[in-house]
Amino acid sequence: MARIMIADDSPSVRFLISILVTQAGHEVVLQANNGREALNVYFETNPDLLIVDFQMPIMDGISLIEEITKVDPDAKILMCTGSIEKLQCDSRMNKGVTVIAKPFDNKDFIEAVSTALAN
Template identity: 40%
Template structure:
């Protein structure tokens, strides 16, 4: 069973995503509310996949993605973005994100993104 770290500054978004991924058969090992927390929890739990919100306080998702990839080049990170953040999504993919999910979350799309990312 794949182990996930969910990163989003909104508790409601973390809760929504956690329910969708656990319903799909994945285990959520940790939740982070900003990029710095995501890095710390990544090092602590070594999850198989990270979902990373782009816009967060303290450290945004792109900065956290870069730091996680520097620590572990094999890290699998799926970015989560609101509509209208396409340029940031392109930036994230160039910096090593494996996929992206657009909010509001669509359950079949989330499953597809996670499965695709884990096969890489």
């Protein structure tokens, strides 16, 4: 069982992800509305995996990843995005981040969670 933090500005997406990871046997330790909120508690919560949206208000997913990996370069991160082309071209992207495109198939999402945890 992994401890998972979710950072996404969509309540419905956070709810869906929470259900999927819980059904897969993991624990959701926090659901954040934006990158800044996630960053403020990431190091206190110390999750095994951060699932993060690419586009969020206040602090986007890339900025959140940059801040976390400065302190924790081995952080396990799964990026969810509807902007896969933009993400592939973003030179700031941490090479260790697993990426899945939205909308995603539930089975593919759980496989991406497993991949991210194994990285």
